[in-house]
Amino acid sequence: MNKNVERLYNGIIKENPTFVLMLGMCPTLAVTSSAINGLGMGLSTTVVLICSNLLISLFRKVIPDKVRMPAYIVIVASLVTVVEFLMKAYLQSLSNALGVYIPLIVVNCIILGRAESYASKNPPIPSIFDGIGMGLGFTCGLTIIGLIREILGAGTIFDQPVLVNIGFTPITIFIMAPGAFLVLAFLVAGMNIVRKKMENRGTPLAKPSGCISGDCANCGMSASCTGKAVAVEEPKADVTAEKPQN
């Protein structure tokens, strides 16, 4: 498979950030009270993710290993500020609905995770596609959760009344916090059933590869990780190579 297409497949299906990696849970649970909010949050994260992956990949040889986290944060924060101002200017209502979760994209695990595990080790073009794949995977996850919660909790789809017209009493709990946990739990359970079925049929949906931090204890992926993919390629060689310059 073409490497770029493989990246897209990887982000949307194989390592879907919402249902497989379980990354970025905070916005996933908090802003998905309607489909349009989920879509908006997902797309704004996607934009930031694509740009940050590109920039970090371009600067990967310049950024010193020891201060890479602050460097990533500066890049991501600048991009998020741009997105935030754009949304305030052109998408006022969405910006109000998402509130503080737009600035909080800066510390979104998906963005830092992709920067650390992919963009910092790979050339720009695959990094862009990695960003598109992961971003779309996140957007799909959020939109699906938002859609289900909106239908059950408000009886509407993208603010269009659907079920309310036929006398359906909205189950309000689904647009409140407990509903987010319930819907996410059932979707992840469904995803796990699909994975297991595919494994039994002999065509396994590959386990997530690559390691985000090399530190299994603090890794969000450890639940779905096989444990074999621990990064042994900690760039020690680079550190020693840089030392003379300092």
Next chain:
Amino acid sequence: MSDLYKVSSSPHVRAKDSTSKIMLWVIIALLPASFFGIYNFGLRALLLILVTVGTCVVSEWIFNKIVHKKNTIGDLSAVVTGLLLALNLPVSLPIWEAVIGGVFAIIIVKMLFGGLGQNFMNPALGARCFLLIAFAADMTNFACDTYSGATPLALMKNNAATEGVALMDGVNSFDMLIGNTAGTIGETSAVAIIIGAIILILAGVINLRIPGSYIVSFAVFMMIFSEGGFFSAGGFDSNYLVAQLCGGGLMLGAFFMATDYVTSPITPAGQIVFGICCGVLTGLFRCFGANAEGVSFAIILSNILVPIIEKATVPRAFGVVKEAKKHE
């Protein structure tokens, strides 16, 4: 006599209790309250009871079929859950919402956590709280053929908030004791519930530790903090206290739901602490909360505290000496 020679490992003496037997006692004890509910609210109450019991049993059976587990509906716990849930619903609730409640109680609160004995909160109460948040309007609509208007608890809360209205205006605490008031199907009659509770206590299914400490701590809390307490502007009002004790789900909760074996502590000291937790939380919700009622949320919150309470109240094992405090 030949049984005595059988070689086996301990325990050698077993009680004849079984899960289904205990559950049967609980069902029998709930019958007075159920019959009074049907008498009070009409045949629709019977329909709701049958629907929730049926839903609970069927969903447990289906769940066991799907996950290839041994069928567990024989232990009657699903029947108890369904019955308790129905007693916690207003009589006017649409049938399909009651069905959702039954499915939620069994599948999500009980079976997904591993079935009877593994659930961390009372299934009937979990479902009631789910319905209360999901269908707030239907769950607090107590108008029916027999009664219209608010429950006595809501009335008292309203009176306290309105100036120039007596606290007990429109509330008759004797009616509340008998059960001739608006409310959920099973909670209105304190007398019927207490008859059931006496059956349970005589049968040895529950003891008074949890209900006793629950009701006493609640009463003490209300005497201190409530609108009819010793420190309120109007002074102590014994009628108000009786109305608070008989009103809402307090009696039903204290005797039938807080005493659930699975979700209450097993240590004797822990049971008393648990009861006090329930009582204080119920008082807090009723006095300072937005709603007039708070029993179900109080018991659920206390259910979640149970592991901590049990850890803190482990009794001293026989023969173990308490470690002496070290002197500096």
